[in-house]
Amino acid sequence: MRVTLNEFPRLIEERPELLRGCIVDTNAVFAASMPLDRLNTWAEEVFLRFRDYKVPVYSNLNIRSEFIDLHRRVLIPEGLVSLFDATDGDVSLSLELRTQLKLLKSAKKKATEAKKLFKFNDQQLKKFRRLMSVPRLDPSKPIVWESFCKDYFHSYLSRAWDSTLETYGIQFLGTREIESGEHFTKRPSWKDMTDIVGRYGIGSTDAMIVNFFLCSKFSMLVTGDEDVAYVIERLAPDSRYVLVCEDGEDTA
Amino acid sequence: MNQSEPKKEKKTPRELFEEIRRNQKPSPELIDGLKEIKRNEEQKEKDKQPESPERKIARPQTPPDLDL
Numbered sequence: 001m002r003v004t005l006n007e008f009p010r011l012i013e014e015r016p017e018l019l020r021g022c023i024v025d026t027n028a029v030f031a032a033s034m035p036l037d038r039l040n041t042w043a044e045e046v047f048l049r050f051r052d053y054k055v056p057v058y059s060n061l062n063i064r065s066e067f068i069d070l071h072r073r074v075l076i077p078e079g080l081v082s083l084f085d086a087t088d089g090d091v092s093l094s095l096e097l098r099t100q101l102k103l104l105k106s107a108k109k110k111a112t113e114a115k116k117l118f119k120f121n122d123q124q125l126k127k128f129r130r131l132m133s134v135p136r137l138d139p140s141k142p143i144v145w146e147s148f149c150k151d152y153f154h155s156y157l158s159r160a161w162d163s164t165l166e167t168y169g170i171q172f173l174g175t176r177e178i179e180s181g182e183h184f185t186k187r188p189s190w191k192d193m194t195d196i197v198g199r200y201g202i203g204s205t206d207a208m209i210v211n212f213f214l215c216s217k218f219s220m221l222v223t224g225d226e227d228v229a230y231v232i233e234r235l236a237p238d239s240r241y242v243l244v245c246e247d248g249e250d251t252a
Numbered sequence: 253m254n255q256s257e258p259k260k261e262k263k264t265p266r267e268l269f270e271e272i273r274r275n276q277k278p279s280p281e282l283i284d285g286l287k288e289i290k291r292n293e294e295q296k297e298k299d300k301q302p303e304s305p306e307r308k309i310a311r312p313q314t315p316p317d318l319d320l
Binding site for chain 1: 262
């Protein structure tokens with residue numbers, strides 16, 4: 001059953017089992033950590049509200065991995081546009097790289113105007129990596145792409161997850177916690193995850209999170225992903241809650 | 253005297269993000285690499301250009317095959 005943040009105070013009085021905790025999907029954790037995300041304010045409010053009610057929030061390995069990847073897909077184009085701006089009018093950019101960066105800047109501007117967070121797909125990422133990975137005349141010098149990564153996003157990426165966990169009090173559920181049975185009724189399995197993908201056609205990462213949630217004893221999951229909300233509603237319409245953003249628009 | 257490492261200041265994700273945006277600038281090694289990519293591109297362009305007529309004239313002619 002879908003619920004919104006406004007309904008949460010009433011719901012927690014009616015269903016005290018929600019105090020056990022909830023699982024937060026990647027896009028909610030990501031949105032809370034990324035000021036440019038459309039759901040940033042909503043996600044921050046969710047975490048603050050949970051803290052007020054002392055509801056523990058949990059994440060897992062899949063969520064962490066997806067979180068890192070989302071940051072990569074956002075921070076690399078951010079950095080490239082920033083690099084373009086820093087060198088614009090300078091003679092240090094090749095014509096091809098300059099043209100591609102100009103196109104990227106324009107695409108990113110359009111996305112921002114449409115209130116969308118600009119993210120690279122794999123093809124775009126590989127294109128820029130190829131353009132900036134030319135072998136150096138002096139092999140002891142770093143590949144340009146690697147210098148770019150170092151200057152523009154490595155240090156942020158390595159700190160973003162820990163900072164997010166610490167700021168919002170997110171706890172990690174690993175193998176040990178699953179085995180202990182404290183929060184789980186059964187072990188999440190590949191077979192169940194594949195079954196979810198097969199039945200509903202959602203992505204495997206989303207299916208892993210849905211399966212993880214359904215194997216847990218938690219009654220609520222927070223998500224900004226329509227696929228995840230839909231499948232939980234289909235699989236557990238009465239027993240589980242999905243906390244979604246009021247405007248219902250998908251984030252990912 | 254024991255000198256402990258200075259503790260890294262704890263930052264929220266927002267503060268971290270703002271910090272990275274503020275401090276983002278290309279390092280000298282990145283600029284150096286970008287310049288090299290540009291020089292490579294220019295060299296490739298030069299290599300692609302057809303020879304000028306003057307150079308063709310200046311080049312020593314190979315003797316024509318003698319048809320004996």
